[in-house]
Amino acid sequence: MDSSGGNKPPPCMRCILLKHAINLIKRTVLFLLLSSLSLLLAAFGDYRGKWWNILAAVGVGAGFWIFLILGYISFYQLSKRRKEQEKGSRSQKDKQRPGIIVFFANPYARAADIAMVISFIATVVFQFVPFSEVVSLGSIAAFVFSAQMHGIFNGVNFQYIYKGEKHNRKRSVE
Numbered sequence: 001m002d003s004s005g006g007n008k009p010p011p012c013m014r015c016i017l018l019k020h021a022i023n024l025i026k027r028t029v030l031f032l033l034l035s036s037l038s039l040l041l042a043a044f045g046d047y048r049g050k051w052w053n054i055l056a057a058v059g060v061g062a063g064f065w066i067f068l069i070l071g072y073i074s075f076y077q078l079s080k081r082r083k084e085q086e087k088g089s090r091s092q093k094d095k096q097r098p099g100i101i102v103f104f105a106n107p108y109a110r111a112a113d114i115a116m117v118i119s120f121i122a123t124v125v126f127q128f129v130p131f132s133e134v135v136s137l138g139s140i141a142a143f144v145f146s147a148q149m150h151g152i153f154n155g156v157n158f159q160y161i162y163k164g165e166k167h168n169r170k171r172s173v174e
Contacts (some may be wrong), residue, residue: 011062015083016166022077025161028152031071036145038063043134075152082160099155106162109153119143 038060045057104110117144126136152158 015164017081018161021078021081021161021164023155024081025152025158028071028074029149031067031074032148032152033145034149035064035067035071035163036141038067039141039144040137043137048139072149075157078157082157085160096156099151099153099158102154103150105154105159106164108158109150112149112153114151116143116146119146128142 041056041060041063044053045060046053047057049057099105099109102109103113119139122139123136123143126139
């Protein structure tokens with residue numbers, strides 16, 4: 001019995017591993033968001049400007065690559081953990097397609113797919129229509145982030161988490 005007096009099912013091993021996977025996907029999304037947001041500093045960067053312009057110019061490249069690498073290291077850890085989990089079970093490998101070519105696989109993917117299309121259109125428009133450099137960089141940053149989220153949220157690793165969460169919700173109702 002738990003403190004509220006009700007019976008709570010003991011956590012299954014899959015549920016425990018799923019919590020770790022959720023933390024890894026959150027970390028991945030955070031690092032990739034920071035990587036994309038670092039592109040906004042490009043508006044302030046200039047290698048021939050004052051010291052803070054030079055620092056911003058260096059920060060754009062360094063921030064982008066550092067956070068991008070950290071994001072994909074986190075994603076690699078998630079992928080490795082999922083593969084270890086599935087080792088003992090039958091996997092439907094022949095039915096799995098890379099997330100980059102799948103669309104609308106779940107509600108999160110749907111949001112990322114729509115954001116990707118809108119930000120792509122905005123990026124193209126802002127390249128031809130004279131507009132603020134910050135707005136143009138913002139649309140590029142949004143497109144980079146949403147394109148990455150499209151691949152991740154439609155991919156096999158996120159499907160593992162999404163289906164596991166549905167399993168947990170169903171299990172907690174029973």
